[in-house]
Amino acid sequence: xxxxxxxxxxxxxxxxxxxxxxxxxxxxxxxxxxxxxxxxxxxxxxxxxxxxxxxxxxxxxxxxxxxxxxxxxxxxxxxxxxxxxxxxxxxxxxxxxxxxxxxxxxxxxxxxxxxxxxxxxxxxxxxxxxxxxxxxxxxxxxxxxxxxxxxxxxxxxxxxxxxxxxxxxxxxxxxxxxxxxxxxxxxxxxxxxxxxxxxxxxxxxxxxxxxxxxxxxxxxxxxxxxxxxxxxxxxxxxxxxxxxxxxxxxxxxxxxxxxxxxxxxxxxxxxxxxxxxxxxxxxxxxxxxxxxxx
Numbered sequence: 001x002x003x004x005x006x007x008x009x010x011x012x013x014x015x016x017x018x019x020x021x022x023x024x025x026x027x028x029x030x031x032x033x034x035x036x037x038x039x040x041x042x043x044x045x046x047x048x049x050x051x052x053x054x055x056x057x058x059x060x061x062x063x064x065x066x067x068x069x070x071x072x073x074x075x076x077x078x079x080x081x082x083x084x085x086x087x088x089x090x091x092x093x094x095x096x097x098x099x100x101x102x103x104x105x106x107x108x109x110x111x112x113x114x115x116x117x118x119x120x121x122x123x124x125x126x127x128x129x130x131x132x133x134x135x136x137x138x139x140x141x142x143x144x145x146x147x148x149x150x151x152x153x154x155x156x157x158x159x160x161x162x163x164x165x166x167x168x169x170x171x172x173x174x175x176x177x178x179x180x181x182x183x184x185x186x187x188x189x190x191x192x193x194x195x196x197x198x199x200x201x202x203x204x205x206x207x208x209x210x211x212x213x214x215x216x217x218x219x220x221x222x223x224x225x226x227x228x229x230x231x232x233x234x235x236x237x238x239x240x241x242x243x244x245x246x247x248x249x250x251x252x253x254x255x256x257x258x259x260x261x262x263x264x265x266x267x268x269x270x271x272x273x274x275x276x277x278x279x280x281x282x283x284x285x286x287x288x289x290x291x292x293x294x
Contacts, residue, residue, distance in 0.1 A: 004135040005105040007072035007083065007115065011129040011142060067091070071099040072133075079112045086119040108136050108164065117160040125149050126171065141170035145177060145218050146292075177217055177292040184213035190248065190288045197243035199251060207248060210290065211255040221293035223263050224248050229282035230269035242266025248288055263293070 068091050074080050080100050087096045108114075115133055123131065129142020138157060144150050154169035161167075190207060191200040199207070214222065226241030226248075245264035253259045274281035 005072075005074055005107045005111060006132070006134045007070065007074065007100065008133075009087075009119075009123075009131040010069040010071075011067075011123065011126050011131075067095045067097065069097040069099060071101075073101050073103040073105050074112075075102070075105050075107055077102060079107075082112055083115060083119070086116045090119055090121055090123065106135075111135075114161050114165065118157055122153055122156060125153065127174070129171070136165045137168070138165055139168040139170060142172075143174045144171050145174060146220070147173055148220060149173075180213050180217060181210070181222070181290045181292055184210050185290060189283070189286070192244055192247070195240070197240065197247040199247060204251065207251050208255065211252050211257055214252065214257050214261070217292070221261055221263055223265060223289075223291040223293055224252075225271075225289040225291060226264070226266040227271060227285055227287045227289060228268050229285045230272070230276045231282065234268055238266050238268035238270075240266070241268045244288065 068087060070084065070087060074083065080102060083100065084096060084098055118131065118133065118138065125144055126140070126142040127144070129140070131141075132139040138161075140154065140157065144153065150169070150171045150173055153171060154167050158165070158167045185206070188206055191203040192198060193200060224245045226243075226245035228237040228241045230237070242264065243266070245266050249259070249262045249264050252262060269276070269285065272281075272285045273287075274284040276282050276285060
């Protein structure tokens with residue numbers, strides 16, 4: 001059976017936001033994590049599926065942020081040149097590692113033009129990823145910073161191609177955005193004056209550090225949620241928790257954080273994280289929570 005045209009692109013990390021190094025790829029294309037140091041991958045592997053595609057597995061490489069390794073088999077030099085030109089325009093000539101081969105492979109109509117539609121600056125949002133184009137089957141994997149990116153990338157791919165192409169969305173959201181907030185807060189309490197929404201000096205110091213973390217984030221919104229213990233009237237506690245969340249937002253906006261990125265909610269005593277039967281438990285329940293959105 002004549003092989004179906006196929007390409008495989010491996011992306012290095014795009015920034016220091018990625019927290020872990022995970023292998024990318026999977027059957028039928030054998031790949032290795034980027035960046036990594038390991039034994040070389042085999043140069044070409046026969047796809048066991050009915051398409052009979054042959055995809056070169058890019059060899060192990062030490063990548064820098066923004067680098068992409070391209071491998072696979074295309075029908076002619078013109079197709080290869082067009083793909084590489086598109087990659088170099090997107091990532092920069094020095095960041096493209098060429099391992100594409102020329103072979104006797106069948107191509108769907110307008111395949112080369114459709115591949116070029118998939119190679120665009122949006123791919124640079126993917127860290128430690130893989131884009132595999134096996135005839136009309138598209139498989140994209142890797143890490144993105146939020147759910148909105150994950151859905152938008154796959155949606156834009158599908159919309160740029162005709163209906164004969166299928167998109168498998170294997171992108172995953174990193175935990176780094178919420179982790180950034182959690183590390184900045186570090187289980188500390190943002191303190192207010194007793195019974196009021198006035199921040200204490202210690203509370204303002206912690207928020208200064210939170211502001212520094214927030215400017216590094218790319219999520220569209222961050223939820224600022226006020227909580228209280230269950231002492232006193234519930235409706236008064238809900239109002240106090242809302243006022244405190246609003247005070248936190250006001251302070252952060254004064255520090256340069258865009259007000260459009262911060263949403264506030266006061267839930268009063270309704271979401272405790274400890275028992276309200278002890279002084280320590282009530283103290284833990286009186287808190288401000290930061291939750292990364294999309």
